[in-house]
Amino acid sequence: MLKPPVIVDAYNEIGYDAMNVGDRDLAGGLEFLEDLEKKAKFPFLSANLTDAAGKPLFTPSIVREVGGYEIGIFGLMTKTFDPARHGMPELRVGDPVEAAKRVVADLAKKSDMIVALCDLTPPEVEAVIEAAPQIRIVIGGHTGTFMNEPEQQGETFIVQAGSRGKYLGVIDLTIADDTFVFTNPNRSEELKREKGRLEKRIEFYAKKAKRDGVDDPFVYYAKNERIRTILDRAKARLAEIERELKAEVPKTGNIFAYQMKPIAKKIADNARIRERIDRYDEAVRKLQLAAGKNHPATPSTRKAPIRPLRLPGKVPLPKKGIPPIAHRPKGTLPGKPAPAGGETKPGGGTPMPPPPPQGE
The missing domain is CATH 3.60.21.10 (Metallo-dependent phosphatases)
Incomplete structure (x- = not known):
């Protein structure tokens, strides 16, 4: 603590x-x-x-x-x-x-x-x-x-x-x-802003009701307890605001x-409080190191080499003029044509002999 x-x-x-x-x-x-x-x-x-x-x-x-x-x-x-x-x-x-x-x-x-x-x-x-x-x-x-x-x-x-x-x-x-x-000299303006927010809230649900042919959102959402509660509270609060706006301010x-x-950062820090916070940060860091958290020797923080991301179905870019694997005949090496008269093994390798003629 x-x-x-x-x-x-x-x-x-x-x-x-x-x-x-x-x-x-x-x-x-x-x-x-x-x-x-x-x-x-x-x-x-x-x-x-x-x-x-x-x-x-x-x-x-x-x-x-x-x-x-x-x-x-x-x-x-x-x-x-x-x-x-x-x-x-x-x-x-x-x-x-x-x-x-x-x-x-x-x-x-x-x-x-x-x-x-x-x-x-x-x-x-x-x-x-x-x-x-x-x-x-x-x-x-x-x-x-x-x-x-x-x-x-x-x-x-x-x-x-x-x-x-x-x-x-x-x-x-x-x-x-x-x-x-x-x-509060700003009270009337605050009430008017709140009134506007509540009216927009009711209007939002009213538009959804009208799309289904119902003019009154309170009728449309009668069976939706959550939304009906929102509407009822908004309506009650609007009535309170109206009464308060009409009432004479004492x-x-x-x-x-x-x-x-x-x-914000533009407010200058108190030097003593800043020093106290820095000491707290240092104490937390030491506790984390003692517990093995954020320790440079732990595998959890060791940086692994970044591997290029390859999206599924995307052909990698060719290197030094070598056509991509997907564009080469199977079993061929870069820069060498496929052997004539035979098929290659799936995945490349030594060419397979051609099949014998039918009937032999």
């Missing part, structure tokens, strides 16, 4: 405030994760991961001062993860909805705004926001979804920056009053802005 310490070291250098514990973080076991937290300069959070007695294994929540405001932060793990099936029967994953209600009630007393770090499925996120609408921002994980535009449920914004560190999600908040209810000076920034 060489990579996790490198990641934590990078997070330390970046200046993380907190990290939510997800199911994949337990791949090395609880003890390994607890040792890893000791190397971190920030807390690992989880409000619903406990031991068998219900005691939290990590800090449920924290409050950080940012720009003069107290920001409450807490973490949740998906209930779909079963520790017992992964060899950790002593762990329990509690209901994220109940955990959110409990923690948010506590954070509301000592913070101006609440942020949830959610390693949850989309239905779980929706249920958490419905149960704890005081949450203003949900930073998602688990699904690795690329969200170029934020989603919004009530007064809560939902964002997620893909996976594997390919993108950096940046949230800019403009706070003008203490309601902490934010407006007049507030608090602005929520979000963008995804690709971590």
